[in-house]
Amino acid sequence: MLHPALRAPLAALALTLTAVAAHAADWPAKPIKFVVPFGPGGANDLVARAVAEAAAKQLGQPIIIDNKPGAGSVLGSDIVAKSAPDGYTFLAPAGGIITNPLIKAKMPYAPDALVPVALMAVSPSLIVVPADSPYKDLKSLVAGSKQGQGLNFSTAGTGSTPHFVAEMLKVGAGAKLQIVPYKSGSEGVVAVIGKQVDATSEASVVTLPQIKGGKLRAVASTWNRRIAALPDVPTAQEQGFGNVFIGHWSGVFAPKGTPEDILNKMNAAINTALKSPELRARLIPQGIDPLGGSRADFVKFLDDEKKRLTPIVKAAQMKED
Structure with a gap:
């Protein structure tokens, strides 16, 4: 037989569980x-x-x-x-x-x-450069970064997706990139259009209008397949940069x-x-x-x-x- 001291807590627990189940059944x-x-x-x-x-x-x-x-x-x-x-x-x-x-x-x-x-x-992120940049693909961008002082790469701050793309290129491909943090990815993209920096990586939903408007050139996408809206832009992995995937x-x-x-x-x-x-x-x-x-x-x-x-x-x- 259940001890009287345990009956009330167990009854309360049973009522709580019943209430949760009823709540879930009526949700939302x-x-x-x-x-x-x-x-x-x-x-x-x-x-x-x-x-x-x-x-x-x-x-x-x-x-x-x-x-x-x-x-x-x-x-x-x-x-x-x-x-x-x-x-x-x-x-x-x-x-x-x-x-x-x-x-x-x-x-x-x-x-x-x-x-x-x-x-x-x-x-997917798109790695982008100004529309008139000499870099036509990711290989030429990485190669160009290894010349002289390197290239400036804008990000949306520490830990942002563009920051990870830059570090993947540095760690995996030896790219020489100076990271320039902005408050948002949109500001980083504007910096590329205005040629304050040489490149960035930002979500396709942000970069596509600028690419189609002739202000940016995409040199790679960073997902594991090409995006339907830009089928001619190869992935970083297709271009030999297997660790650039985000x-x-x-x-x-x-x-x-x-x-x-x-x-x-x-x-x-x-x-x-x-x-x-x-x-x-x-x-x-x-x-x-x-x-x-x-x-x-x-x-x-x-x-x-x-x-x-x-x-x-x-x-x-x-x-x-």
Whole structure:
């Protein structure tokens, strides 16, 4: 027979579990929030908005985008990590969720405070130079960097995707690049157009309009396949730079403790959204590759990214500014 002192706590636990199960069954009963840890207008924000709109149709509730930029995406991530795990607040970050803990001396939330839900899309980086640059491909750019003082390469700050591309070229190919950090990838691209620097790497959604407008030339893409919008631009790997592989990916995370049923429902809604012809027609022409997959697929993707990028951080001695 159960001791009387144990009956109340166990009864309370049973009631809590029943309430959580009922909550998950009724979810979503009100609007959902996607916190984007960047300002509006960038690749991550664009993907989050497009997917949120399409997934909302599957869930029957609106998904509101809440931009919370700051501290290299740590500010927004911290807000979600400390939010109630009730299925109404999610994070839509990029690669910084992996690289920030590698680079920063201290993080404001625990490593397991955010749970992977779904991989949404990737916007490959394009390594670009001014339209009239003498460099026509990645090999000539790297070779040119080894002459004299080297070349200037703009980035969006320490740990940004363009910073990783520059370090991959330095570590793997011996490129002589002086890294020039800007506040954003867009500013780094403007610096290339204005010839304040010789090259950069930035998401295709940012660089494509400038390439098509005749202001930039793409010398390589940095994903594992050519992008549909620029089929004539070979990947870095195709040009012999096997270690240059990175993209501006976007995913969805939830606070730890969010019920499994809710995580699975959100994953299913995002996957259905990513397969819709309307969403694909919206993303693919901008160089954004809709991905999706199971929650386990996303966990493997994150593990692979961490294994691949950690040696670059160490070799380049990347530390927060």
